[in-house]
Amino acid sequence: MKDVSQNNEWDLLIKPKRKWLDLNIKELIKYKDLLLLFVRKDIVTIYKQTILGPIWFIVQPLLSTLVFMFVFGNVAKLSPAGLPQDLFYLSGVVCWGLFATSFTQNATTFITNMSIFGKVYFPRIIIPLSKVTASFVNFGIQFLLFLLFLSYHLLTGTTVEVSQTGFLLPLYMLILSGFGLGVGLIFSSLTTKYRDFKFTIEYGTQLLMYLTPVILPLTKVPPKMQLIFKANPVTHVIEAFRFSFIGEKAGAFSVYGLGYAAGMTLVILFIGFIMFNKTEQNFIDTV
Amino acid sequence: MGQNILEIENLSKLYRLGEVGTGTLSQDLNRWWAKSRGKDDPYSKVGQLNDRSGNAKSDFVWALKDINLSMKPGEVLGIIGKNGAGKSTLLKLISRITAPTTGEIRAKGRIASLLEVGTGMNQEMTARENIFLNGAILGMSKIEIRKKFDDIIDFAGCAMYVDTPIKRFSSGMRVRLGFAVAAFLEPEILIVDEVLAVGDAEFQKRAVGKIKDVSNSEGRTVMFVSHNMSSVKNICDRGIVLKQGQHIYSGTANEAVDFYMSEYSDLATAELALRDDRKGGTHFRFSQLSIMDNNGRQTSEAISGESLTLKIDYKKLKNLSLDQGFISTVILDKYENIVAVFRSDEMGFTLKDNSPAGSMGSIKLEIPRLYLRAEEYYIRLIAHESRPRPDNVLDYIDNAFQLNITAGDLWEIGSPNKPGNSSIFPASYSPV
Numbered sequence: 001m002k003d004v005s006q007n008n009e010w011d012l013l014i015k016p017k018r019k020w021l022d023l024n025i026k027e028l029i030k031y032k033d034l035l036l037l038f039v040r041k042d043i044v045t046i047y048k049q050t051i052l053g054p055i056w057f058i059v060q061p062l063l064s065t066l067v068f069m070f071v072f073g074n075v076a077k078l079s080p081a082g083l084p085q086d087l088f089y090l091s092g093v094v095c096w097g098l099f100a101t102s103f104t105q106n107a108t109t110f111i112t113n114m115s116i117f118g119k120v121y122f123p124r125i126i127i128p129l130s131k132v133t134a135s136f137v138n139f140g141i142q143f144l145l146f147l148l149f150l151s152y153h154l155l156t157g158t159t160v161e162v163s164q165t166g167f168l169l170p171l172y173m174l175i176l177s178g179f180g181l182g183v184g185l186i187f188s189s190l191t192t193k194y195r196d197f198k199f200t201i202e203y204g205t206q207l208l209m210y211l212t213p214v215i216l217p218l219t220k221v222p223p224k225m226q227l228i229f230k231a232n233p234v235t236h237v238i239e240a241f242r243f244s245f246i247g248e249k250a251g252a253f254s255v256y257g258l259g260y261a262a263g264m265t266l267v268i269l270f271i272g273f274i275m276f277n278k279t280e281q282n283f284i285d286t287v
Numbered sequence: 288m289g290q291n292i293l294e295i296e297n298l299s300k301l302y303r304l305g306e307v308g309t310g311t312l313s314q315d316l317n318r319w320w321a322k323s324r325g326k327d328d329p330y331s332k333v334g335q336l337n338d339r340s341g342n343a344k345s346d347f348v349w350a351l352k353d354i355n356l357s358m359k360p361g362e363v364l365g366i367i368g369k370n371g372a373g374k375s376t377l378l379k380l381i382s383r384i385t386a387p388t389t390g391e392i393r394a395k396g397r398i399a400s401l402l403e404v405g406t407g408m409n410q411e412m413t414a415r416e417n418i419f420l421n422g423a424i425l426g427m428s429k430i431e432i433r434k435k436f437d438d439i440i441d442f443a444g445c446a447m448y449v450d451t452p453i454k455r456f457s458s459g460m461r462v463r464l465g466f467a468v469a470a471f472l473e474p475e476i477l478i479v480d481e482v483l484a485v486g487d488a489e490f491q492k493r494a495v496g497k498i499k500d501v502s503n504s505e506g507r508t509v510m511f512v513s514h515n516m517s518s519v520k521n522i523c524d525r526g527i528v529l530k531q532g533q534h535i536y537s538g539t540a541n542e543a544v545d546f547y548m549s550e551y552s553d554l555a556t557a558e559l560a561l562r563d564d565r566k567g568g569t570h571f572r573f574s575q576l577s578i579m580d581n582n583g584r585q586t587s588e589a590i591s592g593e594s595l596t597l598k599i600d601y602k603k604l605k606n607l608s609l610d611q612g613f614i615s616t617v618i619l620d621k622y623e624n625i626v627a628v629f630r631s632d633e634m635g636f637t638l639k640d641n642s643p644a645g646s647m648g649s650i651k652l653e654i655p656r657l658y659l660r661a662e663e664y665y666i667r668l669i670a671h672e673s674r675p676r677p678d679n680v681l682d683y684i685d686n687a688f689q690l691n692i693t694a695g696d697l698w699e700i701g702s703p704n705k706p707g708n709s710s711i712f713p714a715s716y717s718p719v
Contacts, residue, residue: 034423121383
């Protein structure tokens with residue numbers, strides 16, 4: 001048997017221990033059709049058997065924006081003066097949404113897909129990648145909604161400034177979803193062994209949102225809290241996004257801030273991939 | 288053809304028993320607390336040792352140990368063993384669902400596994416979408432799947448429901464679709480685990496035909512796990528027997544089945560000497576009943592349409608001159624309906640035994656062909672001192688033995704007959 005294997009070309013080699021970062025790009029390309037199918041499934045099946053159907057994509061951010069406008073804008077009066085509140089809150093909600101879906105959708109990858117992972121093989125990372133792609137689509141639709149509001153304000157002559165940094169939108173998206181994916185991958189490994197983390201996901205994301213400038217501009221954050229806000233990469237992206245599409249009163253564009261956010265995202269992603277890779281080999285024995 | 292398509296070398300899989308119970312952080316903290324006080328792990332009892340009889344001696348158990356195996360294109364390998372022998376673990380390792388602890392698997396081409404029914408089917412998605420999804424899971428492109436699409440729908444017989452979500456399918460349709468997808472998407476290696484246990488007889492027949500087709504004409508390799516010995520004999524060229532994670536036998540499919548049956552011959556014998564739920568038994572006592580196949584080997588399972596021999600051992604407890612002893616063997620179904628009676632008085636056999644008290648003897652009942660469908664049956668043994676009458680019973684044991692009959696190729700048409708309680712007679716249909 002051994003001498004035969006020397007001159008054979010094997011397509012598949014299954015060994016006990018893999019490298020701690022094992023991303024087989026060639027294999028992923030082979031499975032690109034599967035990725036697209038999963039993305040389609042994620043987008044189509046979520047709103048199957050609902051009356052409003054795809055309208056739900058925009059109902060959620062609109063409702064959140066309305067609530068924030070009422071609670072934080074009119075009652076607590078936290079929104080920046082002289083700016084359209086709808087744009088301010090919608091921008092925060094849409095940006096936060098991209099991070100939050102990338103994170104929550106991936107945080108329970110192994111548990112939710114246990115039945116399919118237990119029966120068939122495909123590169124497990126396809127599932128998180130498809131979730132992220134689906135959340136891009138989701139973000140795209142919501143961004144169009146934001147543009148609709150923006151153009152209304154531009155046409156009616158409200159003081160809204162759109163700057164060139166808007167071209168960095170793809171970078172904003174990559175950081176938001178990449179950071180969400182990274183944290184999601186870490187959580188997906190943790191939730192496999194400790195279900196406790198599952199309960200922290202929903203609640204934790206809500207709490208975390210109040211530590212980003214979604215509901216109030218960074219300038220109104222008390223000085224003591226500034227550092228906590230700035231430690232979160234999402235903060236810098238929301239600020240830059242608002243600067244780019246609403247104006248400098250809504251947010252600040254900081255190269256260092258974005259650089260920090262991008263660096264942090266890469267580190268978290270790296271850790272996430274390693275943990276995911278380690279978990280996927282044997283998780284089916286422990287769940 | 289000479290080259291191997293699959294090679295398995297020193298493959299082992301270790302399971303840690305202590306981890307089986309792990310679910311939440313609190314349990315792990317609890318375990319750590321117990322350990323730090325020098326107590327036993329409170330959750331380690333959850334696990335099971337692979338020989339299932341005794342308690343676990345260590346926290347680890349080898350679900351699979353040092354398996355070596357190689358397969359060539361077109362071969363059909365049957366994997367047999369009791370529950371917990373490691374069959375499913377082996378298939379899981381080959382299908383890359385979990386990683387091995389030691390050893391290596393080398394394969395060429397795609398591996399499609401059909402572990403349980405409806406593998407990788409999404410309930411919300413339609414049949415069409417599921418076919419594409421399953422094809423994509425195998426790493427196929429859309430174009431490749433489109434070529435096979437009509438064949439799959441045809442085999443599954445669900446042309447009307449192509450655009451209906453799977454969740455509205457009957458379970459039988461789901462099974463057919465799942466099998467069709469895996470069989471028609473042309474994997475180089477097809478892994479089939481117990482799928483034939485479900486579905487109706489017609490589907491089973493077609494599935495068996497398709498598996499043979501896949502291996503014979505398309506030259507693909509099939510690994511087949513089943514508890515149904517007649518389908519292993521029918522489909523496979525080669526067979527291996529696993530026991531407690533170890534590879535204990537390999538040979539042709541027929542040899543492997545025979546070996547497996549004799550390996551578990553302890554199931555083939557019923558000790559009757561100490562049974563007290565009997566009538567009589569004071570002078571003459573049935574002591575043992577065992578079943579044997581046509582080669583005279585003890586076996587645990589009888590196959591419909593094949594021969595069966597019952598060996599009845601008895602012991603004389605007191606001096607008794609038997610010149611006109613008669614034995615009756617009754618086969619009952621699980622509802623206690625009598626399905627067959629073998630009375631030695633009407634079959635022209637008389638038991639003559641004048642040996643002294645304490646001596647033992649044996650009788651055998653040979654059934655050349657078992658005309659009974661696959662089902663559980665029970666055997667009742669009766670001995671009479673003379674011509675059978677209610678008042679001359681020597682020994683009477685109800686439920687002396689549970690006879691498990693598995694489906695077999697009774698009609699000699701290449702596929703097993705249907706299970707059920709009824710008996711069958713030799714018969715045939717033909718046009719007049």
